[in-house]
Amino acid sequence: xxxxPTQHHRRPHDLIDTFVSHLHSTMTLWYTxxxxxxxxxxxxxxxxxxxxxxxxxxxxxxxxxxRFREFNLEGKVFAVTGGGRGLGLTMAEALVEAGGEVHCxxxxxxxxxxxxxxxxxxxxxxxxxxxxxxxxxxxKKGSDEIMASIASRKHRLDGxxxxxxxxxxxxxxxxxxxxxxxxxxxxxxxxxxTATAAGRQMLKHKTRGSILLIASMxxxxxxxxxxxxxxxxxKAAVIQLGRSLAMEWARVDAQGQxxxxxxxxxxGHIVTPMAQMVIDQDPKTKEIWxxxxxxxxxxxxxxxxxxxxxxxxxxxxxxxxSTTVCDGGHTxx
Ligand SMILES: NC(=O)c1ccc[n+]([C@@H]2O[C@H](COP(=O)([O-])OP(=O)(O)OC[C@H]3O[C@@H](n4cnc5c(N)ncnc54)[C@H](O)[C@@H]3O)[C@@H](O)[C@H]2O)c1
Numbered sequence: 001x002x003x004x005p006t007q008h009h010r011r012p013h014d015l016i017d018t019f020v021s022h023l024h025s026t027m028t029l030w031y032t033x034x035x036x037x038x039x040x041x042x043x044x045x046x047x048x049x050x051x052x053x054x055x056x057x058x059x060x061x062x063x064x065x066x067r068f069r070e071f072n073l074e075g076k077v078f079a080v081t082g083g084g085r086g087l088g089l090t091m092a093e094a095l096v097e098a099g100g101e102v103h104c105x106x107x108x109x110x111x112x113x114x115x116x117x118x119x120x121x122x123x124x125x126x127x128x129x130x131x132x133x134x135x136x137x138x139x140k141k142g143s144d145e146i147m148a149s150i151a152s153r154k155h156r157l158d159g160x161x162x163x164x165x166x167x168x169x170x171x172x173x174x175x176x177x178x179x180x181x182x183x184x185x186x187x188x189x190x191x192x193x194t195a196t197a198a199g200r201q202m203l204k205h206k207t208r209g210s211i212l213l214i215a216s217m218x219x220x221x222x223x224x225x226x227x228x229x230x231x232x233x234x235k236a237a238v239i240q241l242g243r244s245l246a247m248e249w250a251r252v253d254a255q256g257q258x259x260x261x262x263x264x265x266x267x268g269h270i271v272t273p274m275a276q277m278v279i280d281q282d283p284k285t286k287e288i289w290x291x292x293x294x295x296x297x298x299x300x301x302x303x304x305x306x307x308x309x310x311x312x313x314x315x316x317x318x319x320x321x322s323t324t325v326c327d328g329g330h331t332x333x
Contacts, residue, residue, distance in 0.1 A: 070315040074099035074127045076158035078312060079150050081105045081137050081194050085112035086272035087214065088163030090301035091308035093118040095159075096128035098309055103150050105135035106164065112273075137164045137190030143197035151201035158207055159312040160198040162191050163214040167274055169281060172229045180230050187234035192241060199249055199260055208252075208259035212311045213242045215264045217327045225288030226278055239264050239323055246321035261320035263311055268327025269298045294329025 066072065078095050082088035083104025089112065092102045096118070104111065111132050119130045135146055151157035166186050168179050195211050202209035218228070219235030242264035249260035269275055269289045275298070279286045290297055307326060310316050325331060 068315075070317075071098055071309055071313045073158070073309075073313060075154075077101050077103075077150060077154050077156050078159045078161070079103045079105060079147065079157070079198065080161040080163060081135070081190075082164030082214075083111075083115075083161075084108040084132070085114060086163075086274060087267070087270055087301045087304060088161060089115055089118060091161050091163065091304060092130065093121070094305035094308045095161075095312055096122050096130045097126055098313070099127040100158070100312075101129045101131075101154070103131045103133060105133050105137075105146060107134070107136050109134060137162075137194055138185045140189075140193045143193040144200065147194075147197040147201045151205055151207075156205050156207045157198060157201040157209055159210040159212070160194065161212045161214065161308060161312065162194045164190060164194075165214065165274075167228060167231045167278065169226055169228050169231075169278055171227045175230055183230045183234055187231065188237050188241075191238055195241070195245055195262065199245065202260045203249070203257045206256050209261070210312050210316070211245070211260065211262045212308070213238050213262070213264045215239045215242070215266050215323070217266045217268050217325060217331050220266060220325070221331055224292050225285045235266075239266070242323070243321045250320050261316070263316070263319055263322045263324065265304075265307060265311065266323060266325045266327065266331075267299070267304060268293055268325075268330040270301055270304070271298050272301055292330055293327060294333060297328065299326075299328060 073095055076099070078092075078100045080088045080092040080095075080102060083092045083102075084106025085108065088106070089104060092104050095102045104115065115130075115132060122128055122130055133146065135142065137143065147157065147160075164186065166183060168175075168183055170176075170179065191213055195213065198209065198211055201207075215238040216232075216235040217223070218226075218232040219237075219239045223232060242262050246262040249258055249262065252258040286298070304326065307324065311319070311324070
């Protein structure tokens with residue numbers, strides 16, 4: 001008696017028939033308009049529609065007439081270290097424009113003239129305000145006091161951008177002990193003091209705050225054209241600090257404390273006094289830096305305004321422990 005071919009003994013043309021028939025049904029599924037599809041195929045669609053429907057969508061709160069309300073910072077309170085000039089000040093101005101009350105904290109006795117220009121530009125109709133206080137991020141006790149004082153006025157601290165930082169260019173063999181100490185004290189310990197002082201106030205006032213640590217792409221790569229091993233490694237430490245703090249403060253506990261987000265930003269080269277100092281020391285650096293990113297240019301601080309607003313607002317409510325890179329493609333090739 002001839003035997004039916006089993007799964008293991010199929011003839012080649014049987015296998016081809018099976019494959020063609022499978023291909024046909026699959027293509028029917030892919031290309032037939034939904035209304036003409038057989039029930040089995042529609043079943044697959046129905047299943048995915050049902051599970052999609054079971055995921056509840058929370059519509060954004062507030063009036064539908066407000067444009068992109070997640071970005072609205074009205075009534076919210078922020079602090080920006082290194083806010084006396086450069087990137088910190090530019091980011092602070094973006095928050096003011098979105099309605100935030102922003103306190104710039106910086107070592108400078110007087111902020112850069114750009115600060116006064118930014119304050120003069122602030123549109124009172126938008127509801128924001130820009131303040132300045134001299135402050136040294138290396139002062140741990142002072143960090144706790146200044147954050148407590150800022151948060152006490154409206155019983156809230158919604159966000160802190162930690163931008164104060166210093167650079168020092170020297171070959172590794174020439175780095176002096178005092179320079180290592182200065183950089184680590186500011187770029188690492190100072191960042192830790194600011195972030196923990198802010199976290200403490202956010203927990204106390206039960207604010208679901210956002211903390212943004214300004215690291216650098218130099219925390220991810222060796223920065224071609226600039227010998228700064230200690231600066232680079234201090235920025236790598238900031239990236240890791242961000243993840244670690246994010247883990248500690250992300251969940252809301254039974255007392256309603258927590259829900260604090262911590263993220264890091266890694267900018268590429270920005271034309272600020274800090275970058276200018278490196279270029280002044282060796283003018284060839286600018287050319288090297290420009291040629292090292294995909295866009296063939298350095299960035300302007302204004303190109304980080306949108307990221308400041310995104311990361312300080314409810315628009316990034318599911319972002320924590322993340323590292324955002326904005327570098328014109330420098331680290332991507
Ligand atoms: N400019 C760039 O190309 C670049 C690239 C990547 C990351 N960054 C980072 O961005 C941040 C802002 O830098 P920038 O380019 O605007 O430089 P910047 O020098 O213009 O601004 C830094 C500010 O920090 C302040 N500061 C320094 N030490 C302080 C202290 N102990 N206490 C309080 N304030 C202090 C300075 O007075 C200054 O106003 C820094 O953390 C920097 O490392 C800059």
